Amino acid sequence: MNGYELRYSFCKSEHAKSISRITSNLFSSNMTDKSQTAEKFDLIIAGAGAAGLSLLWNLISSDKLSNLNILLTDLSFTPKNDKTWCFWDDANLPETGMIHHSWKDLEVRAMNREIREQLQRYEYFCVKSSDFTEMILNRAKNDPRVTLIETKINGFRSTDQGAMMETDSGDFHANTIFQSVLKPPVTPHTRSDISLKQHFMGWEIETSKSLFDPKRAIFMDFDVPQNSGVTFFYVLPFSINRALIEYTMFNEVLLTAEEYETELIRYIELRYGLDKNSYRITRREDGVIPMEDRRYPARLCQNVYNIGTMGGVTKPSSGYAFTRILKHSKEIAIAVENGSPIPESLASSYRFRVYDMMLLYLLKHDPAISVQIFHDLFYKNGFDRILHFLEEKTHFGQELKIFSSVPYSPFFKSIWKMKHRIFSGA
Ligand SMILES: Cc1cc2nc3c(=O)[nH]c(=O)nc-3n(C[C@H](O)[C@H](O)[C@H](O)COP(=O)(O)OP(=O)(O)OC[C@H]3O[C@@H](n4cnc5c(N)ncnc54)[C@H](O)[C@@H]3O)c2cc1C
Incomplete structure (x- = not known):
C-alpha cells in the first residue's frame, strides 16, 4: 500500500x-x-x-x-x-464578457439527413x-x-x-x-455498471478559403463511420476561415494520437475538400471525459x-x-x-439519473440505435426542446412526449437490463 x-x-x-x-x-x-x-x-x-x-x-x-x-x-x-467549454444555459456564468463566440444556428447530421434549426430559447456559447x-x-x-x-x-x-x-x-x-x-x-x-469514456481530439484550423459560416455550428455530425462505438464530429466556426473541428467517440478504448489525427484529416478532406496542405492547425485540444x-x-x-x-x-x-x-x-x-450545509454534488434528480442510465446502456451496447435516437430526438422535437431536456429542465409530461418520438423497444430493454440500479434508487 x-x-x-x-x-x-x-x-x-x-x-x-x-x-x-x-x-x-x-x-x-x-x-x-x-x-x-x-x-x-x-x-x-x-x-x-x-x-x-x-x-x-x-x-x-x-x-x-x-x-x-x-x-x-x-x-x-x-x-x-x-479547453473550449461549450454550453447553452448561461444563467450562472460569472461574466458574459468571457464568451468567445456563440451560435444561434445549429446543425445535426445523422442518417444522411442535415437537421438545421435556429435556436429560440437558447444560444450555443463557447x-x-x-x-x-x-x-x-x-x-x-x-x-x-x-x-x-x-x-x-x-x-x-x-x-x-x-x-x-x-x-x-x-x-x-x-x-x-x-x-x-x-x-x-x-x-x-459507488461502483458503476457502465463506464464509458468520451474521448476526443480537436484542431482549430485556419484556411485560406472562406469555408465556414460563423453563425452556424455543427453540433454533432454522426454521418461518419461508426465502427467502434458512437462516433461524431463537431465543427465550431469562429470566422469564415477559422473553426474548431473535433473528433469524438463514446466507448471504452482510447485511440493513439495518430488514429485521431488520421480521422481528422479524413473528415476535413471529406466535408470541406481540404487536403492537409490547405489549412494550418493553430491550436490542438484533446481530452477524456468520464461517462459513467x-x-x-x-x-x-x-x-x-x-x-x-x-x-x-x-x-x-x-x-x-x-x-x-x-x-x-x-x-x-x-x-x-x-452557514448552511454544503449541497451534495449529485446534480441530477432520480428521474434524470434513470434516463441517463438508459441512454448510457444503449450508447454502450447498441451504438447504431443510439445514432437513430439522436437523429429522432433532434429531427422530431426540435433543438430547443432537446437542449432543455439535456439541461434537465423539462417536466415529466414533456419528457413523455420526447420519449414517444424515439423507438421504444431499446429503452424497455435498457430498463430491464438496468433494473437492479433503477429499482434500487439509481
Ligand atoms: C478538452 C476538454 C473540453 C471540454 N469541453 C467541454 C464542453 O465543451 N462543455 C462541457 O460542458 N464540458 C466540457 N468538458 C468537461 C468539463 O467541463 C471539463 O473537464 C472541466 O474542465 C472540468 O472542470 P474541473 O475543475 O473539474 O477540472 P479541471 O478544469 O481539469 O481542473 C482541475 C485542476 O486541478 C489541477 N490539478 C490536477 N492535479 C493536481 C495536483 N496534483 N496538484 C495541483 N493541481 C492539480 C489542474 O492543473 C487543473 O487546473 C471538457 C473537458 C475537456 C478535457
Whole structure:
C-alpha cells in the first residue's frame, strides 16, 4: 500500500460522519491538534480549473464573505488555451464578457439527413479556458482575501478542526476544503455498471478559403463511420476561415494520437475538400471525459468536498459538465454565505439519473440505435426542446412526449437490463 492509498483509507474511515458541523466551524480558528503547525485558512480550493475558479469567483463576489481567508492552489496558474467549454444555459456564468463566440444556428447530421434549426430559447456559447482562467485569476490576485500557491497537491486528511492539504510546499489547514484534483475511490456503494469514456481530439484550423459560416455550428455530425462505438464530429466556426473541428467517440478504448489525427484529416478532406496542405492547425485540444453511472461521494473525507469532474457533476449520457459545475459552485457559495450545509454534488434528480442510465446502456451496447435516437430526438422535437431536456429542465409530461418520438423497444430493454440500479434508487 502506498502513501496515497494510506491517506485514502484514513479519509474513508471518516466518510460516515455528519456534515452538520462543517459549515458551523467554517470560521472557527481554535486548532488543538497537530494542524497547529500548518499554515491556516478558512477555506482551501484545491485545483484552479473550471470548478475551483468558478467557486472562487462566487465566493469573492459575495459581500457577506468579506473576512473569508481563502487559499487557491494548483500546479500552475498560467492560463492555458487547452479547453473550449461549450454550453447553452448561461444563467450562472460569472461574466458574459468571457464568451468567445456563440451560435444561434445549429446543425445535426445523422442518417444522411442535415437537421438545421435556429435556436429560440437558447444560444450555443463557447468560452476559452484561457479567458476564463485569466479573468478570474486577475480578480483573485487583487483580492486581499485570496492567497495563491502554485504547488503539487499530494493528498488530504481530516483533522479535529477541519482538514489538511498536503503539498510539495508543505501542509495547509482549513476548516473546509473543496477539491477537484483527486478522484474519489470506488467503493461497493459507488461502483458503476457502465463506464464509458468520451474521448476526443480537436484542431482549430485556419484556411485560406472562406469555408465556414460563423453563425452556424455543427453540433454533432454522426454521418461518419461508426465502427467502434458512437462516433461524431463537431465543427465550431469562429470566422469564415477559422473553426474548431473535433473528433469524438463514446466507448471504452482510447485511440493513439495518430488514429485521431488520421480521422481528422479524413473528415476535413471529406466535408470541406481540404487536403492537409490547405489549412494550418493553430491550436490542438484533446481530452477524456468520464461517462459513467457511478455515484460520486460528496466528500473525499470529512471536511473535504469533491467538486467538478471529481465531484461527479458530469452528465453521464452527454459528458457536458460546464454549466453543472457553474451551478454547483453558486450553490456552494450561497451555502457558505448562509452557514448552511454544503449541497451534495449529485446534480441530477432520480428521474434524470434513470434516463441517463438508459441512454448510457444503449450508447454502450447498441451504438447504431443510439445514432437513430439522436437523429429522432433532434429531427422530431426540435433543438430547443432537446437542449432543455439535456439541461434537465423539462417536466415529466414533456419528457413523455420526447420519449414517444424515439423507438421504444431499446429503452424497455435498457430498463430491464438496468433494473437492479433503477429499482434500487439509481
Ligand atoms: C478538452 C476538454 C473540453 C471540454 N469541453 C467541454 C464542453 O465543451 N462543455 C462541457 O460542458 N464540458 C466540457 N468538458 C468537461 C468539463 O467541463 C471539463 O473537464 C472541466 O474542465 C472540468 O472542470 P474541473 O475543475 O473539474 O477540472 P479541471 O478544469 O481539469 O481542473 C482541475 C485542476 O486541478 C489541477 N490539478 C490536477 N492535479 C493536481 C495536483 N496534483 N496538484 C495541483 N493541481 C492539480 C489542474 O492543473 C487543473 O487546473 C471538457 C473537458 C475537456 C478535457
